[in-house]
Amino acid sequence: MQRIKSFYIILLTTLILVSCKDEQKVNQNNHQGAVSTFYFIRHAEKDRSDSENTDPELNQRGLGRAMHWAEILKDVELDVIYTTDYQRTSMTAAPTAVKQELDVKYYEPQNVNIEQFKTGNLGKNVLVVGHSNTTPEFVNKMIDIDLYYEMEDNDNGSLYIVQIVNGQATSQRIHINCNCPKERK
Numbered sequence: 001m002q003r004i005k006s007f008y009i010i011l012l013t014t015l016i017l018v019s020c021k022d023e024q025k026v027n028q029n030n031h032q033g034a035v036s037t038f039y040f041i042r043h044a045e046k047d048r049s050d051s052e053n054t055d056p057e058l059n060q061r062g063l064g065r066a067m068h069w070a071e072i073l074k075d076v077e078l079d080v081i082y083t084t085d086y087q088r089t090s091m092t093a094a095p096t097a098v099k100q101e102l103d104v105k106y107y108e109p110q111n112v113n114i115e116q117f118k119t120g121n122l123g124k125n126v127l128v129v130g131h132s133n134t135t136p137e138f139v140n141k142m143i144d145i146d147l148y149y150e151m152e153d154n155d156n157g158s159l160y161i162v163q164i165v166n167g168q169a170t171s172q173r174i175h176i177n178c179n180c181p182k183e184r185k
Contacts, residue, residue, distance in 0.1 A: 033166065034123040038142060039076070040160040041069060041127070042135050042151055043088040045180075058091045064180030065156055070095035072159075072176060079124035082107045089129045096127060109134040114141045118164060135160065143169040 044062035047053075058066060069092065078100050083089040085106045097104050109130060130138060132155065136148035139160045148171075151158060157178060162171045 036164040038162040043092040046088045065178045081127045083129040093129045
């Protein structure tokens with residue numbers, strides 16, 4: 001338990017440091033000095049009780065994870081939240097959006113112009129909620145290298161952090177466990 005608490009303290013400290021607002025707002029009109037930080041997550045666990053449903057809501061565990069993401073990101077002053085137009089992604093983003101008093105913007109992964117997306121979010125802290133295939137693909141486009149692969153179907157806890165400083169992108173992937181209640185069968 002102490003190890004988990006230590007991990008969260010280190011994670012939150014890192015998130016706070018990489019998203020320092022004062023440094024991000026310096027000279028936003030060009031890439032010089034601008035720091036943009038993007039947090040990419042996959043939607044939380046979805047309800048799989050109806051295999052015919054192409055737009056399921058989150059299950060109980062997923063609702064718990066969505067709340068967990070809001071808690072993890074509470075010290076990151078987000079400027080914008082993007083999500084695909086599916087119930088599971090919207091529901092995953094909702095607790096964070098409510099906690100940070102932000103409206104959610106919808107995006108279509110296949111139609112994102114990466115350069116426009118980067119420029120439009122210059123100097124901002126951005127949360128992007130996607131899917132097992134679109135999240136790593138989006139991250140790869142942001143860093144301009146094929147580094148991350150499609151996520152495992154049971155991976156709802158990966159957090160990809162992309163930081164762009166002076167036009168140079170770096171990334172990291174962190175897996176966050178959730179002690180959310182398991183679905184009853």
